[in-house]
Amino acid sequence: MDVLNVDYMLGLVPVLLTYLPLTLQLAGVGMVLALILACLFAVVRVLRIPVLNQLTIVFISFFRGTPLLVQLFLFYYGLPQLVSALTVIDGITATIMGLTMHFSAYMAESIRAAIVGVDRSQTEAALSIGMTNGQLMRRIVLPQATRVALPTLMNYFIDMIKATSLAFTLGVTELMGATQKEAAGSFLYFEAFIVAAIMYWIVVEMLSKLQHYLEIRLNKAYSR
C-alpha cells in the first residue's frame, strides 16, 4: 500500500497507450476545424462585415462565456431532446463539435489581435505599390500575424488535448476514461493516474518542441 506498485504501472502502459490515439484524434480534428472557424471569425471581425460581425460576436460571447462541459452536455444530451433524430450525434462527434466551437471562440480573438497588431504602415506601403486586398492579406499581413499568433494558438492546442478528458462523460473512452475504469478495478489510483499524467505530459512536451522549431523558422526574417 505504501510502496508504488511499479509492476502494475508498467502493465498499464500498453493498455492506456491504445487509447492515446483517440485522445489525439479528438484534439487534432478539433484543432484543424477550430482553426478554420477561428480564421473565418477573425476576418469577419477585422473587416466588420455587417450582420456576420454581430453574429460572430454573439457566438464568441456564448462559447467563451460558458463551460466546455456545459456545451458538451448541450450537444450530446440536449439537442436530441429537441430533435430526436439528432441522437445520431455520437459521443466522438459531440466532443469534436464542442471542442471546435469552444476553442474557435478563444482562437478567433487571438488571431484577430494578431492581425490588428500588424503595423498600419505595412498595410499602407503594400497598398501604395498597388497590391489588392487579397494580396495584402496573403503576402503582408497574415505571414506577420501568424508569427504573433503561433504561441497562443499552440497554448490552445495544448489546452484542447487536456480538455478531451471530459469526453468520458459522453461515453467516449479516451485516455482519461480508460484510466478511470482501470483505477476503479484496481483501486491503485495514484499508480493509474500518474501513468496517464506522464502520457499527457510527454505529448505536450513534444508539441512544445514543435512550437520551438516553428518559432525559429518564423523568426528567421527578424534575426540578425
Place this chain on the structure above:
Amino acid sequence: MKTLLINTLLTISLLASAPLLAQEGPLRVGMSGQYFPFTFVEQDELKGFDVDVMNAIGEEMGREIQYETANFSGLFGMLESGRIDTVANQITITEERQKAYIFSDPYVYDGAQVVTKKGNTEVESVEDLKGKTVAVNLGSNFEALLRELPYADQIDIKTYESNLERDTALGRVDAFVMDRVSASQIIKEKPLPLELAGPTFSQITNAYPFRDTEAGRALRDEVNQALATLRDNGTLASISEKWFGTDITQP
C-alpha cells in the same frame, strides 16, 4: 483522422434519414465501469457481476449485448436521449426514477451501509453521522436516502463522481455510504483501510430502467422473461455466488 472527418460528414447527412434505421441491433447497455465489483475494468477487460448477468440475459434473449461505458452522471442522459436501451449499474428503484422510467423486476436486494476509515470510533452507526461529512456517489440513490434521515440537515453530504473510497481512507471525509455488498467487497479485496460501521439502514432493490415508450415496455417484458428463466435455472444465484460468495439476487 480522415475517417473521423468522413464520420462527421456522414453523421450530418444521416440526420434526415435516422428515424428510418432499423431497431433490432444489439442491446445497448450503459454502465460506469467504475463500480467494483459490479462493473470495472482490468487490463482493458470489462468485468463484474453486472456484466455477467447482462451477458446471461443477452444469451437468453438471443441478442448481442453492446456495452457503452460513461461516467455515471452521463448514463441517464444517454438513456433519455436514446443512445442506450438500459443501464446495468445497480440502479436502485426509487419513486423519483419511477416517474421518469419503467423498471424491470429487481435482480439485486441489498441495504445501505455506512463505511468509515479503519479505527474510526466516532462513527459506528448511521445515527453517528450527525455533524459529520459523508461522501456519496453523484446521482446515486444514497444521497436521497441520507436526505430522508430526520437529522439530514446536520450531515454535510459530499457528492463524488468516483474515488470516494480513497477519500474516506485518506480521512478527507468521515464516512461514505454505499450498498453493503460492494462495500464489503471493497474492504475484502482492496488495499484500503476501511471498515463497515454498524448494520444496514435501508432496504434497496436494484433493477434495469427503460424508457417509458412502447419499445421500452416491450424490451422490459423481454428482459423480465429472461430474468425469470435465469432465476429459475439457478444462473442468477451462481453468478452471485461467484462474485460475492452469497446470493444477493433473492430478497
